[in-house]
Amino acid sequence: MGSRRSTKETSEAASDPASSVSKEKKSMLVEGYPVEGLSIGGQETCVIFPSLKIAFDIGRCPQRAISQDFLFISHGHMDHIGGLPMYVATRGLYSMKPPTIFVPRSIKEHVEKLFEVHRAMDQSELKHNLIGLNVGEEFQLRNDLKVRAFKTYHVVPSQGYVIYSFKRKLKAEFCGLSGDEIKKLRVSGVEITYPIATPEIAFTGDTMSDFVIDPDNADVLKARILVMESTFVDNAMPVQHARDYGHTHLSEIASYGDRFQNKAIILIHFSARYYREEIEAAIAKLPPSFAGRVFALSNGI
């Protein structure tokens, strides 16, 4: 498939006990980030960025998800949240630190009850930090990383997440100086830079394409990598069908083409009705503005 030409398969040796079951895993390299996981509409979705220790949705809890410290849940449908207790329990089993799990604020109490039920049956602690975020709210993950929840349009309460990295930029008043002068200032203790947040990765979860035209979601379309759903790809399933179920059709993505400023777009959540070849053929027909920057994640990397 032409649009996957820039994909490079890499091998990553397992380095933690949770992934010792299989010693070697393959990942897709996108804009410098290894990407792992799997996503099939209605079955399971879990998209992993191991270099950031981040997973988006948990699906049925694939083995590689267990090593990730941060988990972002987009909504309460089973194909996105089903493996959550397993994720927490397995981390406990391996004595890994309790994970930090983000959920839409509106489902936080249900998730708490879910863990109470499992604690009662399992008689284990199931330690984790559960954080409910409303659309627009932010949370600092690390010194150099924060997350912000954004609005998506599904049939149940849902949201996507943008991960920002902080980069340091030279203050405007020092821009005309030579390298030596800047060095001298820095050595003398002058603060010559300031931090700016750059949208790195955005993940939609399940949504209608309406999130694209939401003016509050500008950063989603600027993120270096956009992971978005594209449940339906052909004419046998019309756009209206996708909308009726709160999903996106690939033809809508094509029609919004010039709005996506992302360096890479990873399409996920394809319906199980499609063969890999059908998905690739549909992606190959996208307008030229998409060429070389669209990737498909389906039944496993």
Ligand SMILES: [Zn+2]
């Ligand atoms: Zn789904």
Ligand SMILES: [Zn+2]
């Ligand atoms: Zn859903």
